[in-house]
Amino acid sequence: MELGRLEYLQALVTEFQVTDSTGNERRCSLALSVSSVSSHAQPFSLTEAREQVLANLANFAYDPSNYEYLRQLQVLDLFLDMLTEDNETLVEFAIGGLCNLCLDKTNKEYILEANGVEPIINCLSSSNEETVVSAVTTLMFLTTPQSRVQTTALPVVECMLRFSLSANTRLSNLASIFLQDYCSPPQVEEARNLSKHTAVGIPLPKD
Amino acid sequence: KMAAGSSGGPGAPCRHHAQLGACETRAKYREGWRPRAVKVYTINLESRYLLIQGVPALGVMKELVEQFALYGAIEEYHALDEYPAEQFTEVYLIKFKKLQCARVAKKKMDERSFFGSLLHVCYAPEFETVQETREKLQDRRRYIAKATNQRDCFVLKNVEGSKKTASKNSEHDRPWSTSGSHAASNWDPSCFTTAPGVSHNTAYPSGNQNQSLLTSPHYDNSCAEISGYFGQNTSLTPSVHPGGHTPPASLMQPRMVPAYNGIDRFMPRTTHLQERKRKREEGNKFSLIGTSEDNTEVVIGPQLPEIPKVDMDDESLNTSATLIRNKLKEVADSVSTSVKKPESSSAKPPVKQRRRI
Numbered sequence: 001m002e003l004g005r006l007e008y009l010q011a012l013v014t015e016f017q018v019t020d021s022t023g024n025e026r027r028c029s030l031a032l033s034v035s036s037v038s039s040h041a042q043p044f045s046l047t048e049a050r051e052q053v054l055a056n057l058a059n060f061a062y063d064p065s066n067y068e069y070l071r072q073l074q075v076l077d078l079f080l081d082m083l084t085e086d087n088e089t090l091v092e093f094a095i096g097g098l099c100n101l102c103l104d105k106t107n108k109e110y111i112l113e114a115n116g117v118e119p120i121i122n123c124l125s126s127s128n129e130e131t132v133v134s135a136v137t138t139l140m141f142l143t144t145p146q147s148r149v150q151t152t153a154l155p156v157v158e159c160m161l162r163f164s165l166s167a168n169t170r171l172s173n174l175a176s177i178f179l180q181d182y183c184s185p186p187q188v189e190e191a192r193n194l195s196k197h198t199a200v201g202i203p204l205p206k207d
Numbered sequence: 208k209m210a211a212g213s214s215g216g217p218g219a220p221c222r223h224h225a226q227l228g229a230c231e232t233r234a235k236y237r238e239g240w241r242p243r244a245v246k247v248y249t250i251n252l253e254s255r256y257l258l259i260q261g262v263p264a265l266g267v268m269k270e271l272v273e274q275f276a277l278y279g280a281i282e283e284y285h286a287l288d289e290y291p292a293e294q295f296t297e298v299y300l301i302k303f304k305k306l307q308c309a310r311v312a313k314k315k316m317d318e319r320s321f322f323g324s325l326l327h328v329c330y331a332p333e334f335e336t337v338q339e340t341r342e343k344l345q346d347r348r349r350y351i352a353k354a355t356n357q358r359d360c361f362v363l364k365n366v367e368g369s370k371k372t373a374s375k376n377s378e379h380d381r382p383w384s385t386s387g388s389h390a391a392s393n394w395d396p397s398c399f400t401t402a403p404g405v406s407h408n409t410a411y412p413s414g415n416q417n418q419s420l421l422t423s424p425h426y427d428n429s430c431a432e433i434s435g436y437f438g439q440n441t442s443l444t445p446s447v448h449p450g451g452h453t454p455p456a457s458l459m460q461p462r463m464v465p466a467y468n469g470i471d472r473f474m475p476r477t478t479h480l481q482e483r484k485r486k487r488e489e490g491n492k493f494s495l496i497g498t499s500e501d502n503t504e505v506v507i508g509p510q511l512p513e514i515p516k517v518d519m520d521d522e523s524l525n526t527s528a529t530l531i532r533n534k535l536k537e538v539a540d541s542v543s544t545s546v547k548k549p550e551s552s553s554a555k556p557p558v559k560q561r562r563r564i
Binding site: 051052055058059062064065067092093096097099100103104105106129130133134137140141168169170173174176177181 | 223245246247248249250251252332333334335336337340341344347348351352354355357
């Protein structure tokens with residue numbers, strides 16, 4: 001059964017990589033136990049296939065029993081790579097996947113080692129609400145005594161200050177928790193003073 | 208389509224409430240039997256609060272709440288009059304005591320017919336208070352720490368950290384307050400010792416607990432929803448009696464080791480049994496604690512109250528009472544011994560673990 005799960009995840013990742021580099025028809029022939037190309041009437045795009053696969057992986061990432069497999073299949077790297085895609089949906093799913101699995105110590109260390117904090121901070125400027133919300137939570141989860149100099153850097157704290165005033169309750173709640181639990185009062189104070197003088201910073205997500 | 212940052216407050220419709228069109232382009236090997244929209248579930252999306260749309264406006268709030276209450280204790284519920292609703296339908300908000308229950312309820316009740324109308328159930332995290340969101344995140348931390356056996360690192364690495372212990376209260380962790388004074392330590396906020404009494408009990412029927420192992424694409428669940436069942440794994444309650452032996456009603460709790468002191472841990476069933484065996488073997492080393500002759504059990508937890516000795520004011524009745532009492536005691540003792548027997552064969556679980564490919 002354990003092997004069955006790994007093969008299934010492997011099939012997903014293989015499928016993803018193949019759709020990425022070649023064409024539609026290739027995909028099914030390399031996946032396990034797929035008899036033929038999907039016979040649905042709707043034409044589907046490469047993009048849709050990638051999104052589906054990534055969503056599946058991100059959802060798998062919610063379950064700790066999959067972490068070992070996901071690491072073996074280098075899905076963490078996949079998520080990190082997808083953060084810089086143009087496709088907003090891919091970014092949303094990738095940061096969601098990271099959010100789901102980053103609390104595990106091994107995963108956390110891996111992400112920090114791989115300099116994952118920077119692309120995650122960049123997600124804070126996304127116009128996609130889910131992306132931003134996942135990014136805030138991921139930063140919280142990735143905060144350690146060593147990493148906090150990065151995760152609670154001044155621009156980030158400034159950003160959180162603005163988010164905490166948002167009418168979007170989910171966002172403002174998370175931002176408030178970030179400021180209260182992960183930042184020191186001097187840090188918050190510094191950010192507050194700075195934002196009084198300049199308008200430079202990470203923009204709020206568009207509605 | 209509603210804007211994400213709408214200023215209508217918690218009651219305003221949000222993008223994540225919108226039903227996505229079902230995905231029709233999924234490859235064969237990934238088809239569940241139900242069409243499913245492409246969506247990623249994170250802890251931010253999930254909530255104890257559920258929004259229920261499509262409730263027929265027939266004055267059925269009571270029935271609705273009763274239906275949902277099957278999945279767990281409900282803390283609050285009310286109609287959302289301001290929320291846009293289809294003609295002849297109403298929208299309700301139901302707040303569960305536990306996230307797990309909300310998860311199950313959502314899965315079961317979404318797209319269910321209710322008094323002739325199709326319900327649409329989704330999470331409503333925007334109704335959470337800051338503290339509720341905070342607790343939700345903390346629960347998720349604790350769950351991961353337990354599930355990945357990482358909860359001990361806090362204790363191991365910070366022997367001198369009395370200051371940290373004080374700061375690690377049930378409210379929230381403050382990494383900034385401690386990193387200054389303990390430069391050498393590797394205190395990681397993710398390492399929490401689990402609070403005793405963290406329970407994940409729900410109204411969830413026990414028959415499905417084996418399904419906590421995620422596998423099959425053909426299986427009818429998305430993995431995020433299956434993983435929600437982990438917190439309520441097969442906990443070792445004394446009700447697991449071998450060989451059909453039924454203890455007398457008044458002594459339903461033989462003094463078996465509650466192996467995790469009420470703290471649930473996610474482990475496959477065979478490992479449960481091995482864990483118990485290991486704990487028992489450990490317990491044998493310290494068997495100073497009151498146990499009888501060959502009793503291999505270490506007693507953890509409160510002693511059962513003594514059966515009150517009643518004076519019936521009549522000699523023959525007292526004799527009968529004593530006889531009954533002794534009989535009960537005798538049966539109770541034999542229950543403890545017979546329950547211990549299967550531990551020797553713990554390598555072979557009596558029930559075959561259900562596998563799914």
